[in-house]
Amino acid sequence: MTMPVIELREVSRRYDDGPPALYGASLTVRRGEAVAILGPSGSGKSTLLNLIAGLDRPDSGTVTVDGLRVDRLSEAGLALYRRSKIGMVFQFFNLLDDLTVADNVALPARLAGMARGVADRRAAVLLELLGIDRHARAYPGRLSGGERQRVAVARALMNRPPLLLADEPTGALDTAAGQDVSRLLTDLNAEGQTIVVVTHDLALARSCTNRTVRIADGRITEDVVRSQAVGSEAVR
Template sequence: MSSTPVIELREVSRRYDDGPPALHHASLTVRPGEAVAILGPSGSGKSTLLNLIAGLDRPDEGTVTVDGVRVDGLGEAGAARFRRAKVGMVFQFFHLLDDLTVADNVALPAQLAGTPRAAAHRRAAELLEDLGIDRYSGAYPGTLSGGQRQRVAVARALMNRPPLLLADEPTGALDSVSGEEVSRLLRELHAEGQTVVLVTHDLALARSCTDRTVELVDGRIASDTAATGAGPLSRSAR
């Protein structure tokens, strides 16, 4: 496995208006195959960190590199291309298109990237089968349970084989049974070698799905701890 980081943030800061920094001199390294949970209360900087990694926002200071791409230097069009190629994103509220079938929702990122429709749908069928929801390929999202819709969202996020999967409170809108389904799916993806960054306030979810937790407090990284109980990682390992 390559030791080149999938994510490398160096002294990143982001401030909005005249308030305190949403993120303050944060440095973070995530290597291939790691599953990392970003924890912290509301307003701690979790969403800002996620948006910077995904190229949805830019830092005021510092650098953001994802899979060898300097994300902080990209324009709007470049950032969109970067996300299609490098990042799969799963959100709390699914963001599926209700007027498209499950298969069409999953295939859409590949088609937007220029993949022919037939090839995109073959890949979508493979993913839906892998995730155990291929029987719903012709259904519409509104007919599915929350857990099923989140599986569709995960399939869509994996469509272009991104090196990085970002999950933003992926169980936040689900009941406990559906939430456990999604938690198990994230564990399986990590076991297969997918690099995952999970943003959550749920410590139990973080412990069950990841092997490392990073805690944010007031925009600063307060701790960076391996799940093995080995204690905080040294700054040189971050």
Template sequence: MTEPVIDLSEVSRRHDGGPPALDRVSLTVRRGEAVAVVGPSGSGKSTLLHLIAGLDRPDEGTVTVDGVRVDRLGEAGSALYRRAKVGMVFQFFHLLDDLTVLDNVVLPARLAGAARGAARRRATELLELLGIGRHGGALPGRLSGGERQRVAVARALMNRPALLLADEPTGALDTAAGQDVSRLLSELHAEGQTVVVVTHDPALARSCTDRTVRIADGRIVEDGPSRAAGAEPGSLGAPEAVR
């Protein structure tokens, strides 16, 4: 069995003295898995994502991602951890409107100290791989929602992260664009990328992941397969193409 990328043990988190947003949650995600975390608003799924991403700390328990004890990191360490280990895709893209598509994708590598030429070559390859290479010189505002989300995915993959976190990645898209992004996440998983999708949409979970973790009232209430046995994700082509 492959080693875990995510290992949460007895994690609890409370906000402002209220009831626990997460209550003694333990969760393991192994390398190469695609996992959906689903639940209604207020269930604790966003808190779980923030803890995995190092954007918050638990009150109790441990959070380990790709060998890093995330719960022990300070602010600077958390920023370095996210830069090296985690790629994040958000509902509203979070692209910089005054930078070109290519420069948006290059940015994480430059922040990590990569040489400009090497960073631009990788960014160009990712944009081509994701079918938007022709838009490299455009500003994000000229692209459709689905295209902007593909740019966000390329940016998230720029530093070859051990983990791709997607937070409601289709929530701001129309149905056709949402299905396009869902297929893209499925294809990335098929190429070996570890993916965690946080969503309130069970249909998205079924379409692009092989395991669904359901959260209610801060606890995991269900953990099982996302799709019927034998269903196959898509393919981007060459194995490990996105790595």
């Protein structure tokens, strides 16, 4: 059995004096899986994503990603972790409007210390792979929503992260562009990329992942793996 990319053990997180945003969550994601985290607003799915991404710390429990105890890292260690271990795709792209598409994609590698020429060549390869190389010298504001999300995915893959996290990646897109991004995620997973998609959109979850984890009121309530056979499911 392959080594887990994500291991959460009895993770809880509470904010202020309210009920726990996440309570006793345990989750294992293995290399090459594509997993959808489903739940309504306020269910705890964003908290779960933030804990995996090292953007927040649990009150209790452990968070391990690619063999690294994320919950034990210093702030400097977390910055390095986010640079090298994960790629993140957001609902609203988070591209820098004053940089070209190519420079946006190359930025994570440049921040990691990669030589400019090497970073530029890697960015060019990704832009071609994702079908947007013709926009390399354009600025993000000139692109459609679907094209900007492809740029965001290319940027997330720049440092070859073992884990790609997507937070409502089609939430700001129209139907056609959303389907385009869904197919892109499917293709990336087919090539071996481990992907976790946080969404409230069941159609997106079914189209680009083969496992759904449902969260309600801060608790994981269901974990279902769909096999290749249509309609075949197994509850973990």
